[in-house]
Amino acid sequence: MVDMSVDIAGLKLKNPVMPASGTFSEELAEVFDIECLGAHVTKTITRDLRSGNPTPRVCEVDGSMLNSIGIPSKGVRYFLEKTAPFYSAYNTPLVVSISGNTADEFEALCAEVSVDGVAAIEVNVSCPNIEEDGKAFAIRPSSTYEVMSRLRKATRLPLWAKLTPNTGETPEVARAAEEGGADALVVANTLLAMAIDTRTRRPKLGNLMGGLSGPSLKPIALRMAYQCAKATRIPIIGCGGISTADDVLEFLIAGASAVQVGTATFINPTAMVSIIAELEGRLSREGVSSVREIIGTVIDDEQKSGVVFMEAAP
Amino acid sequence: MVDMSVDIAGLKLKNPVMPASGTFSEELAEVFDIECLGAHVTKTITRDLRSGNPTPRVCEVDGSMLNSIGIPSKGVRYFLEKTAPFYSAYNTPLVVSISGNTADEFEALCAEVSVDGVAAIEVNVSCPNIEEDGKAFAIRPSSTYEVMSRLRKATRLPLWAKLTPNTGETPEVARAAEEGGADALVVANTLLAMAIDTRTRRPKLGNLMGGLSGPSLKPIALRMAYQCAKATRIPIIGCGGISTADDVLEFLIAGASAVQVGTATFINPTAMVSIIAELEGRLSREGVSSVREIIGTVIDDEQKSGVVFMEAAP
Amino acid sequence: MGKVLSPPLAGTRLPAADVFERDLVVVSNDPVNGEYMRLALKAPLELLERCRAGQFFHLLCPVIGGETPYLRRPMSIYGFFPETGELHFLYKVAGAGTRALFHLGPGDMLNVLGPLGLGFRIEDDWQHLVLVARGVGLATLAPLALEARNRGRRLTAICSARHADVLMSIDYFRDMGADVVTVTDADGTSSMEHVEGVIETLVEKRGVDAFYTCGSNRMLLLLQKLGRRHGIPGEIALEQQMACGLGMCHCCVRPFMQDGKRVQLRVCREGPVFDIQEAMPW
Amino acid sequence: MGKVLSPPLAGTRLPAADVFERDLVVVSNDPVNGEYMRLALKAPLELLERCRAGQFFHLLCPVIGGETPYLRRPMSIYGFFPETGELHFLYKVAGAGTRALFHLGPGDMLNVLGPLGLGFRIEDDWQHLVLVARGVGLATLAPLALEARNRGRRLTAICSARHADVLMSIDYFRDMGADVVTVTDADGTSSMEHVEGVIETLVEKRGVDAFYTCGSNRMLLLLQKLGRRHGIPGEIALEQQMACGLGMCHCCVRPFMQDGKRVQLRVCREGPVFDIQEAMPW
Numbered sequence A, B: 001m002v003d004m005s006v007d008i009a010g011l012k013l014k015n016p017v018m019p020a021s022g023t024f025s026e027e028l029a030e031v032f033d034i035e036c037l038g039a040h041v042t043k044t045i046t047r048d049l050r051s052g053n054p055t056p057r058v059c060e061v062d063g064s065m066l067n068s069i070g071i072p073s074k075g076v077r078y079f080l081e082k083t084a085p086f087y088s089a090y091n092t093p094l095v096v097s098i099s100g101n102t103a104d105e106f107e108a109l110c111a112e113v114s115v116d117g118v119a120a121i122e123v124n125v126s127c128p129n130i131e132e133d134g135k136a137f138a139i140r141p142s143s144t145y146e147v148m149s150r151l152r153k154a155t156r157l158p159l160w161a162k163l164t165p166n167t168g169e170t171p172e173v174a175r176a177a178e179e180g181g182a183d184a185l186v187v188a189n190t191l192l193a194m195a196i197d198t199r200t201r202r203p204k205l206g207n208l209m210g211g212l213s214g215p216s217l218k219p220i221a222l223r224m225a226y227q228c229a230k231a232t233r234i235p236i237i238g239c240g241g242i243s244t245a246d247d248v249l250e251f252l253i254a255g256a257s258a259v260q261v262g263t264a265t266f267i268n269p270t271a272m273v274s275i276i277a278e279l280e281g282r283l284s285r286e287g288v289s290s291v292r293e294i295i296g297t298v299i300d301d302e303q304k305s306g307v308v309f310m311e312a313a314p
Numbered sequence C, D: 001m002g003k004v005l006s007p008p009l010a011g012t013r014l015p016a017a018d019v020f021e022r023d024l025v026v027v028s029n030d031p032v033n034g035e036y037m038r039l040a041l042k043a044p045l046e047l048l049e050r051c052r053a054g055q056f057f058h059l060l061c062p063v064i065g066g067e068t069p070y071l072r073r074p075m076s077i078y079g080f081f082p083e084t085g086e087l088h089f090l091y092k093v094a095g096a097g098t099r100a101l102f103h104l105g106p107g108d109m110l111n112v113l114g115p116l117g118l119g120f121r122i123e124d125d126w127q128h129l130v131l132v133a134r135g136v137g138l139a140t141l142a143p144l145a146l147e148a149r150n151r152g153r154r155l156t157a158i159c160s161a162r163h164a165d166v167l168m169s170i171d172y173f174r175d176m177g178a179d180v181v182t183v184t185d186a187d188g189t190s191s192m193e194h195v196e197g198v199i200e201t202l203v204e205k206r207g208v209d210a211f212y213t214c215g216s217n218r219m220l221l222l223l224q225k226l227g228r229r230h231g232i233p234g235e236i237a238l239e240q241q242m243a244c245g246l247g248m249c250h251c252c253v254r255p256f257m258q259d260g261k262r263v264q265l266r267v268c269r270e271g272p273v274f275d276i277q278e279a280m281p282w
């Protein structure tokens, strides 16, 4: 028997596999018993009602996908009255993902969702900060620090900061989030990308650009997860292109304590179930008694920090 | 007959397809007549001899590749005595790619390669700036501006700045390069990434991390090319994951005036030859008389600049 | 065919495995005419018994013949036959996904997810049903004929096409005891004016209890007008780019008018069949 | 087999199409023993006539059977037979690329690029050649026997393996008129001490003009020692991860000692065959 449990800043998960925000909802419970997951992570919610971006909102790019869903949200009331009660039927910890256009909005929402039944708050700092130049909070260390330290005061729940790959300063942003009070980092959100239909000469997404997710993102997210694990002392939750147990191991070896599975669930709705089973099987065959033994075991020969934290294509 | 020629800041190319730096060399002339290309672009050279990174220097990731070649260089002497004379047998314009660890080094090399037979200088500002914190020059607008304005004074040849995708500030960096004196932008270099062999727990690259190139990079590079075309008035040369004539059209429609083909040549050494033929065939079938008519024709309904220049995953 | 609650009841765990994801064996995959292919899969009874006209499956198109489709592709149920244990799809080769489907042969496996979405309503007092179909819309509307027959309703199928020789499923509709009216571009009978006349005659002579259509904007406008004019309810099956097919990703929304307010509904979850008066022309 | 200039002469355009990239038809793809597969392709004469022992081809492994290899994979020429128009490879299934090769059957196409690299030297005055091969190294060394016979040289092949039953190519070597010495782990004869004894005896009894080997670090050290001791030249075929296979990307370098200086040479271009004294153990 392999001990599959992991600890994310005091929150114990029965296994390290959970869904990525925006790729999971109550409906998946019709396909399999979602009690088996390490955690339940909601789609990002905002305080107010939002309708999301124009369609088409997804397209396919060479073995991966782009999305520009936006954050359609039924608002915080709906979350408190419908979503949280739904998940209360499960023992699996509930993680609510939140977003705001300004630090004020973020702070208010953070306090509002700090209710019984919510085990942790995932802070989607990959959304645009409209008070500055509209760049995502997590593009810069300064804005990351500022919003995280505001949120830190607004709740006693664990805060997971979800970083963006659209930055040249991953280690600095990770440290800023830690200093601002993040208890864990989710690494990473989607990467800004674009596709054009050459016959119609129109962008394939109604919103012109969108976020890349799926297998193409994996080597980038893995690099970021590794950098963040080296740069901070808080747990890392890897996310990006994970679709097999081997992918999970890659992130754990790089230093992640848990992972999130997103796009793979669209291809195979039971992907997380198979990944958990495969992971346990593989660890058991390799004689590993606890999945925690794998975390951060990459043999990197004590690379000098210039290499670990580089942000230049070599 | 389709007019395939394009103009890059006064330099006329017989067609818009050229190789990407580091994926082309004299040896390809054994496979096909390289006279047919729009330009010849050398591997990046440095002033001094450099031996490059430890092996393995490449690995495969889900339909794309990572490399950490580094910039092994035989130095500027070798370029002047061997490389430039070799290419002088062709009428195709020769573009030399240069790099330096400091602005001084860059400037000196720029002057040294400004010789007869060189038609343009591609400035690989994606390499680390060791005078600052080791981040690539092109991660920040300020360091981009500084190095480009130094180079502008060092040569009268056209300067092409090659940008990195490892930034959250593509439009700002593009404008900084333009203001610093770049005559064109090459968009983009590889994206920092990583892969781990889960059996050995070792990074798949000897250098720990490397640059992602190939199809996975295309939607990211396309987004950047589009943003750069909107942000500046200088020509854009698209680069990243291009392997078919349809990919070329996607970049031209997005606003690129020419393209570079890299990794695709490794898969199919005659890729550029087929792409040129296919592109001409397709334009001819569609009744387009000049490839220049395609440039920047994306139907983007005059999106507001907040969307065009966003750096947040929506 | 009762509407499922969306989102499900708070505090109650859902019965898992309401939706099937499994590999089915290809029985045949043959051209229907120059443009369409019919794919027949061997399917277990418990799956076929859940199928309803108007629902769809989300197909994991194989990596085959140089095609590398990634996301699943939604396809309407064209036929479900518990008697023979077969599930049918009708598709038109469009891009990578359908090109990959085209390469399938008998004995190959195809991973399907479904049945998904809400099918067509047939209220108890709807006796005469009229469907108007064109092109691949026939794939979606054809099984309605099967259901109508099973429930003893009368069905008139107005089938539209460019030429008479690409008119599909006419024999199928006739076998199901439907009255068939064919209209074509070639002889000018497919114009909205002509179709309007055909329907007006039906309303007048036999009475019509419900309209069904699929996909065409012009047809939507026509049936909305006729529906309002005569107080006849109707349903329309709509399409949208999909990713998850289950309701999780919110990519497949379309706008609808409900109680005077514009709302975004998910085609995969609240649809793909919608009230024809709530649907918005595009 | 003359060394090509690298880089080519300045100011002279190279003759294009020195290297072939083309689709060849699979003749057969069969197991040789439990571990190795032999792939035979139909190849045109002008391609086979350019092949030399020690050279390799860069294979575009197909997307097949769920495998999606991306980069080409280098494979040594195992045999080239202008008489029958066949080109052979011997491979061991390792990862995605070789698993994809495994799925190929007669009539399938495989895109190949080559012949690439520099083959083994056989100087005019090298009369008695000794090769030491183990495992998949046989793939690289086997065609040397063919070339030795064609040039009327005497060849001794020392073949090493874990068990006698995985010893490959022995018949092949015998057919080419080579003397074969087999050594195995099972009976302890494959130890370096034993092999050293075998070679010393050869040197003493018949004289040896050149050594050839491939891949093994221990063998490299042994042959370097014996070569220095007796002044016998030698060559070694080496491997390295490759991308372009043509010399453009500089990913396939290995370190060598030349004139007391450590240099990085490209396996695909300056190799894959190198002077055994210049090679560095790893």
Ligand SMILES: Cc1cc2nc3c(=O)[nH]c(=O)nc-3n(C[C@H](O)[C@H](O)[C@H](O)COP(=O)(O)OP(=O)(O)OC[C@H]3O[C@@H](n4cnc5c(N)ncnc54)[C@H](O)[C@@H]3O)c2cc1C
Residues within 6 Å of the ligand: C056, C069, C073, C074, C075, C076, C077, C089, C090, C091, C092, C093, C094, C095, C096, C097, C098, C099, C136, C139, C140, C238, C239, C240, C241, C242, C267, C272
């Ligand atoms: C509920 C539903 C039922 C459908 N039923 C059928 C059916 O029975 N038979 C049939 O042939 N087709 C049907 N479609 C459309 C079918 O899903 C698309 O044709 C298919 O996904 C195209 O995939 P592709 O890879 O071949 O082409 P792609 O290269 O992906 O796309 C080709 C073209 O089709 C468009 N397209 C892609 N996906 C969709 C989509 N989900 N909805 C609308 N347009 C799309 C693209 O924008 C593009 O213009 C249905 C769609 C939906 C949403």
Ligand SMILES: Cc1cc2nc3c(=O)[nH]c(=O)nc-3n(C[C@H](O)[C@H](O)[C@H](O)COP(=O)(O)OP(=O)(O)OC[C@H]3O[C@@H](n4cnc5c(N)ncnc54)[C@H](O)[C@@H]3O)c2cc1C
Residues within 6 Å of the ligand: D056, D069, D073, D074, D075, D076, D077, D089, D090, D091, D092, D093, D094, D095, D096, D097, D098, D099, D136, D139, D140, D238, D239, D240, D241, D242, D267, D272
């Ligand atoms: C000049 C040359 C000639 C070769 N000749 C043969 C031959 O005749 N028969 C044969 O079976 N193999 C040969 N190889 C090795 C062969 O290229 C690799 O086994 C193959 O690329 C593995 O591909 P894969 O997709 O099956 O495995 P992958 O999953 O790519 O790799 C499996 C393992 O092989 C290693 N590997 C991958 N590529 C190479 C490489 N180019 N060199 C060394 N190790 C590699 C990987 O690191 C990994 O450990 C040769 C290699 C070179 C460089």
Ligand SMILES: Cc1cc2nc3c(=O)[nH]c(=O)nc-3n(C[C@H](O)[C@H](O)[C@H](O)COP(=O)(O)O)c2cc1C
Residues within 6 Å of the ligand: A020, A021, A022, A023, A043, A044, A067, A069, A071, A097, A124, A162, A188, A189, A190, A212, A213, A214, A215, A217, A239, A240, A241, A242, A260, A261, A262, A263, A264, C243, C249, C251
């Ligand atoms: C359709 C879709 C919607 C998403 N919505 C959100 C969201 O609301 N909040 C968020 O933080 N991330 C969102 N993401 C990003 C994912 O949570 C995840 O970070 C990303 O997709 C990378 O993981 P993957 O490659 O496994 O999908 C979304 C991704 C997709 C594909």
Ligand SMILES: Cc1cc2nc3c(=O)[nH]c(=O)nc-3n(C[C@H](O)[C@H](O)[C@H](O)COP(=O)(O)O)c2cc1C
Residues within 6 Å of the ligand: B020, B021, B022, B023, B043, B044, B067, B069, B071, B097, B124, B162, B188, B189, B190, B212, B213, B214, B215, B217, B239, B240, B241, B242, B260, B261, B262, B263, B264, D243, D249, D251
């Ligand atoms: C093996 C390899 C070596 C490269 N070397 C260089 C280089 O020396 N200088 C440079 O500016 N870019 C270099 N690049 C980046 C390419 O020029 C190109 O920007 C990148 O690969 C994206 O294009 P692609 O996807 O078509 O390969 C290299 C890329 C590869 C794969």
Ligand code: FES
Residues within 6 Å of the ligand: C241, C242, C243, C244, C245, C246, C247, C248, C249, C250, C251, C252, C253, C266, C267, C268, C269
């Ligand atoms: S396709 Fe995901 S919600 Fe409809």
Ligand code: FES
Residues within 6 Å of the ligand: D241, D242, D243, D244, D245, D246, D247, D248, D249, D250, D251, D252, D253, D266, D267, D268, D269
């Ligand atoms: S493989 Fe590219 S230089 Fe050898």
